[in-house]
Amino acid sequence: MATPHREEREFPLPILQGIVPIKRSSLPTEVLAGLTFACLAIPEVMGYTKIAGTPVVTGLYTILIPMALFALFGSSRHLVVGADSATAAITASALAGMAVSGSSEYLALASLLALMAAVLLIAARLIGLGFLADFLSRTVLVGFLTGVGIQVATGEVPGMLGIEASGHGTLAKLQGLIQHYDQTSWPTIAVSLSVLVVVIGCKSLSPKIPGPLIAILGIIFCSWTFQFSAAGVTVLGAVSGGLPALSIPDVDWNWALFKQLTPTALSIFVVILAQSAATSRAYAARYEDKFSENTDLVGLGLANLGAAFTGTFVVNGSPTKTEMVASAGGRNQIAQLTTVAIVLVVILFLTGPLAFLPNAALSAVVFLIGVKLIDLKGLAAIYRQARSEFWIAVATAGVVVLIGVEQGIIFAMVLSLIDHTRRGYHPKNAIIAQSPDGGWHISPVTTSNQFKPGLVIYRFSHSLYYANTQRLSDEVASIVNRADPKLRWFCIEASAIDDMDFTAGYSLRNIHGLLQSKNIRLVFLLVEPDVRKELDRYGVTDLVGPDAYFDTGSDLIKAFQHQSKSPA
Template sequence: MRMDEPAPASNEPPHPAARRAWRAVLLGGLLPVNRATLARDIVAGLTLAALAIPEVMGYTRIAGTPVVTGLYTLMVPALAFAVLGSSRLLVVGADSATAAIMAAALAPLAQPGSGEWMLYAQAMALACAVLLLLARVARLGFLADFLSRTVLVGFLTGVGLQVAIGELPTLLGVAAHGHHPVELLAQVLRRITATQPAELALGGATLAGLLLMRRWLPRFPAALVAVVAATGASLLLDWGSHHIAVVGALQGGLPSLALPDLSLLGREGTQLAPAVLAMTVVILAQSAATSRAYAWKYNTPFDENHDLVGLAAANAGAALTGTFVVNGSPTKTQMVDSAGGRSQAAHLTMAAVVTLVVLFATGPIAALPRSVLAAIVFLIGIDLVHVQALRRIRAERPSEFWVALITAAAVLVVGVEQAIVLAMVLSLIDHVRRGYKPHNSVIVRGEDGHAQLADVATAGEYAPGLMVYRFSHAMYYANAEVLSQEVNRLVGAARPGLSWFVIDLDAVDDVDYSAGATLASLAEQLQRRGISLMFMRPSRSVLALLERYGIVAPGTAGAQVFRSVREMRHAFTGTARDDAKGNAG
């Protein structure tokens, strides 16, 4: 065959590695399709549509946009994430946190609900898409690594309480308003005697029915049935005319495609840039927190950086279809989970149902009683409160329990976006606190002659003249002083004749410049006292750092640096024997 001739077509199937690479970019949250759970995914998608449609309609009141734009967030944006995201459970749509940030930024610039307001909203959604894509290029998905399981438990608990409190006025039929959960709860408690009996009875009956069905028929799609039954009854009995609040009429029709006017951002950049940046951070952190929580729950893979591509595509889709910024939603994700959904097939089903609704079924939705919806969403919020997990954390790790509790309280008091940042800071502080005072030890010989760990306070020696100190954390500027103090204390408490002080580096994966300077200073201090500073079991990278700092000379393996306890013991025994011979001579 000549070099310029085309290669013959191959009938061989794609290589498995190529298929995996393709799936990593497209449909990572859908493939492989599990036929055993596909029916449940479809039912979960129907349930999600029934619950999420009124919910996102409510979010438009926060965003200041027409009601139908809430439905648009569940169409193209949800489809875009289902295709390009990696999480199997994360649901993308309208979100209260990002809607509130957007509305606050736009309030001085335009009238809520106006055409100009919507132009700004679309431009901000597209700007968020660009920043999320840049975050993917910069591989900022690693920020999710700063959200520990403890923080996720606290975060979801706070979100759940926030959602549940937000539904109380509608569930009880109490006239209370406000976006702050604490303020709203206070209003509800002050006006508890003014509840509407019909609203309370309908919401209470729905809540009781859902709990009973959950207890006796956990796989039954109770929420979906409740929505359909309540809507049908409302249409037949005209509940809207009998002092029972219903969702109300909404505009139908598919969204029109249009490119946002980005010149608006250029004209009002100083006003909108902070809000766009804040929304991007919230989207990144909240979506990653939710994805990771459910990936851990079901031991399923997800990739934060691929999710950023899906989130960027979702916000670009929102901008092009005339709606506002979208985010990964903990409540909608919990809706899918509660209904038994386990893949993005549920979300594709939801998008299809919402499309049919905006085309043909906006009329029936108007009759859905708000108290029925409030009961369903209230229970979903309560499901996010992980009481058992909090009890387990408190019993097993009290310090981390307080991190979870503070995170939950921060969601309620200061808001989701600030709580996520605070949670990251608290996690880092807790980690630094443990690294600042690590639980170090000394290695001694037990009665059976084998090496074992003992508390530093014992100042035990491995053998006469030999002390082995094990440092249990990376050495860095924060714990360098602890290192210096413990070494000096151990040397001071040692019996006369100490000639070797060995630092076991088996648990040390890094030595920063400050810790390196501390080690060099300790080597000089010990040398003046006739004690040699040795090292045992360093990794290659740590040994390279010790050589770079001039603490050990290259090629000192077996002389100053030992690969094992056994090698160190043999070297010390040989040196002690030579010293004894020298003294005898």
């Protein structure tokens, strides 16, 4: 293992995992990434307040305390936690009939949902649900991020054209775009194209040039100077400032209210768990980093506690914001902490200039981010190397685009589980045969190779459970029936078997009975200690005897040859 660079330092406590070790030479890049991200995220999170139905300033509050808490207590070096369209939409849908949108009562209920989600996330950590992230394969992650990219990019097209977005979902927005194309604003298109040209041009010159930052600052200055709003270009408008008040949600604390909000809180919890885990895993794979699902659960829970106690709505791990930071060169949570510091300054002193930011400029930048999330190279690689998994990735992307992000993630989890079950159901088992030089080699199960006359070594290459025990029984019967010469020993090489269920034990007892009826002895090679305990518990050892287990191939061969020389 390579020794750490001398500019890096380790931190002994189980916090700051997304920050340390710190490489001093990369600090300027991280700070610049945080500055760039702030310019992009500030208008975006204020836009999410329209979805959630909360005051505009609450969008800034989702960055201030929640993002800082996750940066300090989460493990992912890349995941950005903040306002998210999926959880904002779930919040608005649940609270629509409970209070007037934008009212103090409505905001208190939104904060209560954040508190309930936080409790569920921390409880999930205590009972160890972080493992759920392991059910997302690399294939479905490529499809997931591609679907998110298509959804994000498509959703920004109306804003780039100056058309009022209508409907929810990709298809609804496209339909609204077609129906209202006559509302296209040429000044708005000019703003969008200007931003696209600046961002793409800067990137073509050098990836280190902060194109989005230059574009956003430039367009704010031009909007202020030339009064874009007078030409029909919509801008953000006035944004109120001031720090949030620390308090618990001001609601009527009763069982009926919690009962009413619990299904929504559970839905939000599932979306946060799945989307955050998927995003963390995707970026950890991209940059060859490690992360802990359980530690991230704590970080996400604390972030939502911060949201609840500062009067804002649910926060979530965001693939869009994560890509914003990654695109700007951010490689750890220092970039996010820089953004927090900038937002603090903006809330206190600089909300005024944001009023001049054209909505189309934001749409153009987010459009480019969405396009970058579309991983065509990854899909092409999967297509060349694993055609069946390519269709899984495409299906995942399709569900994200056509139905929604949260449904796409759940669909991805189901597909991953099905793919895992399929592989376990149809393992690539083999016969171990002897090479001419005395070595060992693998042969297909369909061959009639015997290691020694009368001895077959059959390798089962997966855990034994209810879905593949029939395959085990069928292959054993087939090998025995076509054996020539007649078998005396049947050995199961079990090095790949790391678990067995009750059905597997039942099947092995039946296999022993079949072999015994043909005067064939059942033995085992390379059985793991835990699997041996399961064989003992399921009664298999009582049938085959404790001397039927061999730790090495040479011990097996010696025992077989000794038995062959013994008188019948």
